[in-house]
Amino acid sequence: MPDLVNPLAADTVAQDSDQELMRQTAAGDRNAFAALYQRHSPSVYRFARLMTGSGTAAEDVVQEVFMVVMRDASRFDSGRASLSSYLYGIARHHTRRRLLRQRRFVTLEAGDPLHDATTDTDPATDAVRASELRRLRRAIVGLPSRYREVLVLCDLQDVSYADAASTLGCALGTIRSRLHRARELLKTKMRRAEQSTSVQRSIRCAV
Amino acid sequence: MKPLEASDDEKLTDLFERLREDEAEVEAPAHVRSAVLAAWDARRDPYVVSGLSRTDNNKTGFWRGAAALAAGVVLAVALTRLGGELQMGIAPPAAPQASSATLHLVGEPIAEGEAVRVVRVSMAPAMLASLGIRSTAGDLAESVDVDVIVGEDGVARAIRVGM
Numbered sequence: 001m002p003d004l005v006n007p008l009a010a011d012t013v014a015q016d017s018d019q020e021l022m023r024q025t026a027a028g029d030r031n032a033f034a035a036l037y038q039r040h041s042p043s044v045y046r047f048a049r050l051m052t053g054s055g056t057a058a059e060d061v062v063q064e065v066f067m068v069v070m071r072d073a074s075r076f077d078s079g080r081a082s083l084s085s086y087l088y089g090i091a092r093h094h095t096r097r098r099l100l101r102q103r104r105f106v107t108l109e110a111g112d113p114l115h116d117a118t119t120d121t122d123p124a125t126d127a128v129r130a131s132e133l134r135r136l137r138r139a140i141v142g143l144p145s146r147y148r149e150v151l152v153l154c155d156l157q158d159v160s161y162a163d164a165a166s167t168l169g170c171a172l173g174t175i176r177s178r179l180h181r182a183r184e185l186l187k188t189k190m191r192r193a194e195q196s197t198s199v200q201r202s203i204r205c206a207v
Numbered sequence: 208m209k210p211l212e213a214s215d216d217e218k219l220t221d222l223f224e225r226l227r228e229d230e231a232e233v234e235a236p237a238h239v240r241s242a243v244l245a246a247w248d249a250r251r252d253p254y255v256v257s258g259l260s261r262t263d264n265n266k267t268g269f270w271r272g273a274a275a276l277a278a279g280v281v282l283a284v285a286l287t288r289l290g291g292e293l294q295m296g297i298a299p300p301a302a303p304q305a306s307s308a309t310l311h312l313v314g315e316p317i318a319e320g321e322a323v324r325v326v327r328v329s330m331a332p333a334m335l336a337s338l339g340i341r342s343t344a345g346d347l348a349e350s351v352d353v354d355v356i357v358g359e360d361g362v363a364r365a366i367r368v369g370m
Contacts, residue, residue, distance in 0.1 A: 033247055041243075042234035049233070062235045063322070066243045067359075070250060133229060136222050155223050156230065187215045190222075 018083035026074035033073075037066055040084065043157060044091045050152045051095045053141035064094040081166045088159070088167040092149055099145065139189040147182035154179055242320075249360040317356070317364050326355045340368055 016024070016035070024032030044065050048058035068090050076086060140148060149168060153159040154175070161179075165172045317323055329350040354367040 028251060030244075030247060030251070034244060037240060037243060041240070045235040045239075046230050046233055050230070059235055059239045062239050063243055063246075067246060070247050129225065132222060133226055136226055156227055158227075183216075183219065187219055190219070191215070 019078040022069075022073050022076045022078070022083065025069065026076075033066075033070060036069065036083075040087050041066070043084065044087055047088060047152055047157055048091050048095050050137075050140060050156060051092075051145070051148060052098065053137065057095075057098055061091050061094045061098070065090045082163060084159070085163045085167040088153065088157075088163075089169075092167065096145060135190060135193045136186075139186050139193060142189060143182060143185055147178055147185060150175055150178040151182040151186065155183075242322075246322075246359045249358070317358065321359055323359070323364060324357045326357055328353050328355060335368065 016032070018036070018039075021032045021036045021039075025036060041062055045058050045062050048061035049055055052058060052061070065087055069087070076083070081089070140151065143151065150164060153164045153167065154161060159167070161172055161175045165175045168175070330353050332351055335351060335353070351368065355363050356365040356367065358364045
């Protein structure tokens with residue numbers, strides 16, 4: 001079947017609330033489902049990519065999340081959580097399952113141009129910034145998942161503490177303490193990575 | 208461990224900001240959207256190709272799926288027997304390769320790139336026999352593992368029986 005969405009209908013549904021779109025999706029409205037995808041897939045993809053360090057894994061997670069939406073749209077209860085929290089919750093579940101299956105964290109994919117995207121025109125500055133961001137991404141992927149997910153949601157996806165608590169099914173205080181711990185761990189990892197790079201540079205100079 | 212410094216916090220905040228900017232335009236590739244919408248179409252209209260009318264009634268859908276599975280199994284068995292009879296008149300078959308499983312195709316063929324799921328179920332050999340499938344595990348076995356390959360629309364595409 002062609003990948004077409006009625007543009008007029010799509011314009012109309014694009015204005016609808018998440019709750020209304022979920023209701024229409026449950027009733028079998030393809031345009032509503034497409035609008036939901038358009039609205040929420042970028043944040044789900046970014047969350048999964050930051051969690052796994054892999055674009056391919058994130059693509060799979062996005063598909064899994066929207067398969068659940070198309071199957072269980074009628075079960076969504078907007079009184080319990082926002083749609084974003086609901087989708088992040090599903091994405092988190094599938095990300096965890098994936099990481100558990102692999103029994104290790106996925107390494108960052110090399111050669112992904114998005115990982116190195118910078119806007120500076122000075123090549124030297126670009127290189128330094130790209131290198132720092134790469135180091136940061138690695139450090140994030142290396143965090144234990146309970147800290148990583150809080151950090152990705154709150155610090156990188158701008159999710160409120162309350163929504164993060166709803167997504168992860170824990171208390172607000174737990175979110176705060178995990179976030180604090182996640183940042184501490186991240187700083188330690190970043191400092192170690194910097195020291196390691198400095199040592200490598202010194203060795204190179206000595207040789 | 209070295210105590211954390213205020214400059215570390217500032218640096219981390221700055222790095223987060225840059226990472227957010229870097230990620231702002233990132234979204235899933237177009238082929239993911241196509242795959243998701245194709246899954247929607249397949250799920251909503253699984254019977255259009257076969258000319259059956261669509262219904263949202265899950266119970267009816269289940270029985271239709273079950274009927275399709277049973278019909279597919281009967282067809283597969285009939286074709287296997289027919290093939291065997293034809294072979295008898297042509298040439299002696301080569302010695303069969305040792306295999307660990309037999310795949311029975313049922314329902315619609317698996318589309319290229321379709322994400323299928325494998326659902327493993329345990330069935331009594333007698334149940335399998337009633338579907339026209341014999342397992343070399345024989346009637347002595349309490350159960351036989353059967354893998355049902357399910358398409359994106361939830362309809363079985365094939366079953367694999369451990370031999």
